[in-house]
Amino acid sequence: MRSLDLSVDIAGLSLKTPLILASGILGLSGRLLAKISRAEGVGAVTTKSIGLKPRDGYPNPTIILLPYGLINSMGLPNPGAEAFLKELDEAEDLSSPLIASFYGYSVDEIVETARIIAKHPRVSALELNVSCPHVSGVYELGFKPELVAEAVSKVKKIIDKPLFVKLSPNTHLIVDVARAAAEAGADGLTAINTVKALAIDTELFRPILSGVYGGLSGPALKPIALRCVYEIYKEVDIPIVGCGGVSNSLDVVEFILAGASAVALGSVIAFKGVGVFRELAEGLSSYLERKGFRSVREIVGLSHR
Ligand code: DHB
Numbered sequence: 001m002r003s004l005d006l007s008v009d010i011a012g013l014s015l016k017t018p019l020i021l022a023s024g025i026l027g028l029s030g031r032l033l034a035k036i037s038r039a040e041g042v043g044a045v046t047t048k049s050i051g052l053k054p055r056d057g058y059p060n061p062t063i064i065l066l067p068y069g070l071i072n073s074m075g076l077p078n079p080g081a082e083a084f085l086k087e088l089d090e091a092e093d094l095s096s097p098l099i100a101s102f103y104g105y106s107v108d109e110i111v112e113t114a115r116i117i118a119k120h121p122r123v124s125a126l127e128l129n130v131s132c133p134h135v136s137g138v139y140e141l142g143f144k145p146e147l148v149a150e151a152v153s154k155v156k157k158i159i160d161k162p163l164f165v166k167l168s169p170n171t172h173l174i175v176d177v178a179r180a181a182a183e184a185g186a187d188g189l190t191a192i193n194t195v196k197a198l199a200i201d202t203e204l205f206r207p208i209l210s211g212v213y214g215g216l217s218g219p220a221l222k223p224i225a226l227r228c229v230y231e232i233y234k235e236v237d238i239p240i241v242g243c244g245g246v247s248n249s250l251d252v253v254e255f256i257l258a259g260a261s262a263v264a265l266g267s268v269i270a271f272k273g274v275g276v277f278r279e280l281a282e283g284l285s286s287y288l289e290r291k292g293f294r295s296v297r298e299i300v301g302l303s304h305r
Helices: 030-037 081-089 107-118 145-158 174-183 219-235 249-258 267-272 276-291
Strands: 008-010 013-015 019-021 044-046 063-066 069-072 098-102 125-129 163-166 188-191 195-198 213-217 240-243 262-265
Touching: 019 276, 030 044, 030 081, 069 219, 069 267, 081 098, 081 107, 098 107, 107 125, 107 145, 125 145, 145 163, 145 174, 163 174, 174 188, 174 219, 188 219, 213 219, 219 240, 219 249, 240 249, 249 262, 249 276, 262 276, 267 276
Parallel strands: 019 044, 019 262, 044 098, 098 125, 125 163, 163 188, 188 240, 240 262
Antiparallel strands: 008 013, 063 069, 069 213, 195 213
């Protein structure tokens, strides 16, 4: 059992631990998200991304398992913003903050979607996904600092909840996009989304995924994600949620030392189940105690000193 208090405050949210369920992992079901929010070690839960209108997503195959991670290409399936509100009505007894991930094909659509989902009392914060690696219109947004800034400042004018922006690693401009989001009023950054990837069927001579491209997640992503967090922390002064390839508690520690104030778990949940939150919280607590620290905050960005 862990004895240390792992609580963190990030972008106006109070989390019991710095461990967050990443977007897209356990869907949009209000009941399921509420259940996860009560699991030991969970600091917050993030929904699958929501758009203004319903989207079916792509036909199978949508996931490829690899020795070092997975590629997924679901195609942003979701019931649309209004239906999401009804879904959240089912989410009784959330015991950790719920972050609603959302996307849009244009600034106007982003603003409209934010307006709808932010009004639900169970939504504690929003996360703008400008980085889905294969849905055209959404993918390109994340490469354009001025468009991200416009979206952020317009959304911030109409919501009174914290706004995170989930950044794309598929651009050399990640720090510029991060800075633009921060200057426009974003409360936090999530770094990173998946890396655009491809797999080919050698018997059929064609791409395996029906969406052709997918997003690579899992252990292969960790050094890239860590580098992005480190670079952003140097230049941008708002809290960062580290995300990408975490599989054990020392991975969590690395992200925090690089500059993350919290860390999102994604693919590891598919491999190890929800019990991984408790395992990583205990490991983080033991690490802090072994090194003589009393809080997570004391080690945020420590590798830069
Ligand atoms: C999907 C969305 C993402 O943001 C991502 O990183 C990977 C896949 C999707 O819905 O297909």
